[in-house]
Amino acid sequence: MGDAGDPERVEWMDRTETVEAEEKVLGAARAMTVFSAADEERQRGVRRMKLTATGMLLFVAVVYVLAEWASHQGAGAWARYVAAAAEAGMVGALADWFAVTALFRHPLGLPIPHTAIIPTKKDQLGVTLGDFVGENFLSEDVVRQRLRAVGIGSRLGAWLAEPGNADRVTSELATALRGALTVLRDSDVQAVVGEAITRRADAQEVGPGLGKMLEGIVADGGHRRAVDLVVTRAHDWLVLHADSVMDAVQGGAPGWTPRFVDRKVGERVYKELLRFCAEIRDMPSHPARGALDRFLTDFASDLQSDTDTRARVERLKGEVLGRGEVQDLIASAWTAVRAMIVSAAEDERSELRLRVRAALLSLGTRMATEQKVQDKVDSWVEGAAVHVVTTYRKEITSLITDTVAGWDAEHTTRKIEAHIGRDLQFIRINGTVVGSLAGLLIYTVSRGLGA
Template identity: 80%
Template structure:
């Protein structure tokens, strides 16, 4: 098939259209050229396939039928005219009139159909080869038509509202098999996402986020409020009990260490037996003190601890110097490599836990997800208020997408059509609709003949 400029129509006989000149046939072996142009132009052109070639053969058969019918009425017209002139009778005039009108109708419809794809007989007649010459305008008009009639926010809303997506989704999700399927798909997607993510990147992001968040928030007032509530509820008493028990046990096991420490701190001029007596006395008093604190909930030392904690909780909330010291301590702790390593390694633990749960069909994560989907489906299928809320979200989201990106969607249509080769476009469209267009020629022949017969009959009756 010879290639033409998009602004020029293919010459008759060089194209493969079904509506070419009567009796015109396409030259064989023309499928490779569109394929080569397709490779050269990328995705901007139609891909002419073997299926299109098969359709084009059907178009040729229908074109031959329409052309044959035209030749038939031409022969009938010639014979009827000869019979009329030879005095065969009045019937010859009726037949000649019908055949003549049939020829006119066939030729007129042949011209109209042919003008869609090429210039009839190659003549530069205005407003012919419409698809080849007006391809870009047709693409722009198609894009505008789609944008105005299909990508309107009101149209999208009304269509989605009629679908009842919320109720349908609820009914579908309420089926256990469907909930199992969605759960499996979500698990697969989750595993895929975790596999794609690089641990080093996520750890860096998590560490930075935690550090930045901790730096931005002052923790002293929160600690003070928590400590104040703990002391008020007496929740710290167990911690004091534990400390007292452990201190008592330690003193019992390490009495010699305590006495050695006391003796080691004594002046050098004191006698050693005096140092031992003093060390033994200090140890016994310390052990007695700890034992009384352990066994007496109302011990004065416990009360002193309570007062200290209450005062410290107040200072954490209101004392500027205490709050500043806590903030400095927080910053120092966050800056330590050990703390940063703990923060970074948290992601690895979380990732491993999620991956294991996503892979296990009976894991708590998947069972809860399935139960949640079933519960959501049951509610959506019966709760009209929830259905309306979900439908409203979907409608608003779709309307926003349409209103925001309608220009891009319609330009996709017009730009795609503009990228098609004019000759290839005409050929492929003709392969798809050319067979039906040939019926226009056949109908034009029949209707023209009937109209001509009617007109001749009426005029003959009125004149004679």
């Protein structure tokens, strides 16, 4: 506990976690530059093309030497033409060799300016690539145009309208729901639910709401069924417990009254109670019903406007919510709800899954056939994508720049050269051929003009 409260230790732990996270990112970036078997095969292809390009350079060099020797030995004019073509081919080959080599390393190991571009400008290239992606691929106009051309609403609707796909989505949703409910701890959810219900009940006065509801029930006559039930049950109970009622009345009589008088009084009271309940039960317009209606109407009004009544209801609410039994009931409600949801999610024929499947099929049909629904879905998707792109564009492009920055310069150079080096060697070959042709053409034109 002492370490948790020490600011210096907390700061040190934060720095340690940050360094570890950075090392993981750099480690992952370095892992991306490790040569694979495919990279080794590409590298062998690059070496073969280098030998071919270098062989052509040596070939034109030998041709040049032989042509010069032949020219000095009195050979015909053709020797000068061949020498000029070979000389220009050497120049073209050397120039392109320098250009290609300068991309990956210093030619001949000499620190010539603006050479070894990839290893020395790796981070700058990463920033440039990130900016290029951000400006040309993550702009709002590009995202909207591409998504609008895809027509996600109609395609998704046609896909969802297939019963098999709807079943698959329903199953995946059920699995996700079960997983989420399994991960949640009952004690945590119960505490949250109990606190939320208690806090909401404490914050909101219930009296006016109860009064409004009771007023509506009385106005619609909804309480009459409850009155009918209570009166009927009371009448039935009196019929079954006649002796108990009469014994209770006789037991409360004075001791000096004769027993037969007590019995007569008990019988009279029982008969009156039985008659009263029967009349209330059988007479919708009984005065007692009217009195109950007036009482409930007045009570509903007091709940909404009488300060003392509202205060008493609030005190009663606090007492009820404070009881342990009520808190246990609130907490246990989550267990029952979770079990019900999990059971419904697992049962393929449950009402929950059937309703979800039907809703997906209906949604898919509407999305596939109704242009208005398609436009709405496309608008939602475009809006969400644009929000993500515009809000997190820097974070997305920084993934490129940070990844490139984390690469080792030497390994990055080798990996890039393995991927594009073979094509670059064709530049050397073409430079040799084009240089030779250009040299021959220039020499021919100059000889013709000189003649």
